Amino acid sequence: MASATMTLISSQTLGGTTASVTFSSIPTSYNDLKLVMSSRNDGAGALANFGIIQFNADTGTSYSCTYVEGIGASATSTRTNTTSTIGGNHAFPFSVNGIDSAGNTASVFSSNEIYIPNYTSATQKPFISTDGTEQNATTSNALGVISGLWSGTSAINSIKIFASAGNFVQYSNFYLYGIKNS
Amino acid sequence: MADVLIVDCTTGEVTTRPQTAEEIAAQEAAAQTAQAQADAKAKAEADAQAAKSSAISKLAKLGLTDEEIAALVG
Numbered sequence: 001m002a003s004a005t006m007t008l009i010s011s012q013t014l015g016g017t018t019a020s021v022t023f024s025s026i027p028t029s030y031n032d033l034k035l036v037m038s039s040r041n042d043g044a045g046a047l048a049n050f051g052i053i054q055f056n057a058d059t060g061t062s063y064s065c066t067y068v069e070g071i072g073a074s075a076t077s078t079r080t081n082t083t084s085t086i087g088g089n090h091a092f093p094f095s096v097n098g099i100d101s102a103g104n105t106a107s108v109f110s111s112n113e114i115y116i117p118n119y120t121s122a123t124q125k126p127f128i129s130t131d132g133t134e135q136n137a138t139t140s141n142a143l144g145v146i147s148g149l150w151s152g153t154s155a156i157n158s159i160k161i162f163a164s165a166g167n168f169v170q171y172s173n174f175y176l177y178g179i180k181n182s
Numbered sequence: 183m184a185d186v187l188i189v190d191c192t193t194g195e196v197t198t199r200p201q202t203a204e205e206i207a208a209q210e211a212a213a214q215t216a217q218a219q220a221d222a223k224a225k226a227e228a229d230a231q232a233a234k235s236s237a238i239s240k241l242a243k244l245g246l247t248d249e250e251i252a253a254l255v256g
Contacts, residue, residue, distance in 0.1 A: 010189050012196070019184040019201050019209060025192040049216060088215030165213030167184040176191065 002182040006034065011175045017042060020162035023176045028120045028155050030178030035114040035159065038173040040100045043166035047098025047133060047142065050164040051112065052091040055125075055156050059090055065148035069096045072141075082151070087164025095131045096144035099163060108134045109172065120155040 007030070012021055026033070035053075043049045054063075061082040068077045078096075080086070086093045100110045110133040119125060129146040150156075161174060186205065188197045201209070234255060241251045 009191050010194070012187060012189060014187070017184045018187050018198075019205070020186050022186070022188045023191050024188055025190045027192060049213075085215065087219060088212035164216040165209070 004179065004181050006177050006179045009176045009178050011173065014168055014170050014172045014174075016170050017167045018172070019167045020160055021168070021174050022158060022160045023174075024158040026119075026157050026159070026176070027178065028157075029180075031118065031181045032179040033116040033119045033156065033159075034177040034179060035112075035116070035161075036173075036175040036177070037094075037112040037114075037161065038109040039095075039112070040104075040109045040169045040172055041098075041102075041163050041166045042169050043099075043101040043163070044103065045101060046103030047095075048101040048103065049098055049166050050086055050093045051095040051099045051110070051131075052086050052089055052093055052162060052164055053114070054089070054091045054160045054162075055150050056152055056154060056158055057160065058150070058152055061090055062151045063090055063092050063148065064151075065092055065146050067093065067096045067144055067146040070143045071097055089164065092127075092129070092146065092148045092150070093164075094129045094144070094146065095133055096146060097131075097133055097142035100133050101166070104134050110134075116156065122153050122155075124149055124151045124153070125156065126150075 009026065010023055039051060041049050064080055064082050066077065066079050068075060094112045094114060095110045100108050110131060112129065112131040114127060114129040116125065116127040126147070126149050129148065131144045133142045183200050183206070185198050186201055238251055238255060241254065
């Protein structure tokens with residue numbers, strides 16, 4: 001009996017400050033994709049900038065999502081439509097409270113997981129993302145959950161990961177997995 | 183200047199190159215927009231908190247107890 005498998009397609013550990021990471025020419029041989037990240041931003045302040053992703057170099061009005069963000073005891077829900085921008089970019093946010101940055105405890109990295117089912121579909125593609133970040137080591141942590149939809153009708157063949165401002169710092173990690181259900 | 187990293191997932195080839203002038207300009211413009219969005223969000227949150235504080239004060243003046251106010255506004 002065939003069993004499901006999760007295969008590491010690529011992993012990247014940054015050797016220096018990097019503005020963006022792009023996984024291109026993603027094979028179509030899997031059913032789903034999973035992106036796992038441990039990242040930190042060089043922006044000033046704490047949780048200074050959003051993490052964001054774009055599919056297939058699509059910078060148009062193709063992205064919408066609902067996200068819930070919690071910091072300490074407070075939680076809010078936000079809806080973005082296709083005309084919304086995240087830091088001036090048509091894209092999906094991840095680390096919706098902001099990526100750990102210069103104002104956070106040194107060497108603390110935000111963690112993120114993004115699951116993209118049926119990424120080769122010719123119809124619109126939903127995805128879900130969860131993230132955890134430190135707001136301040138002595139007070140609270142932050143959590144985000146995102147349900148998104150990319151209205152592109154091509155198979156997802158590239159994923160660009162960047163921040164609403166600033167750059168990813170050295171030792172940020174990015175893992176792309178392909179999942180086969182049989 | 184930060185680099186851009188591109189991974190070809192089919193061949194495994196990794197390309198690292200400096201950002202182009204166009205990419206830098208786009209990043210700087212996005213950063214300005216992000217700051218404006220963050221400022222607007224912070225103002226909205228501060229306004230909401232001020233409105234909540236004002237409402238609590240008015241409810242107290244109407245004679246509601248702290249427990250009753252908490253039941254209404256959390």
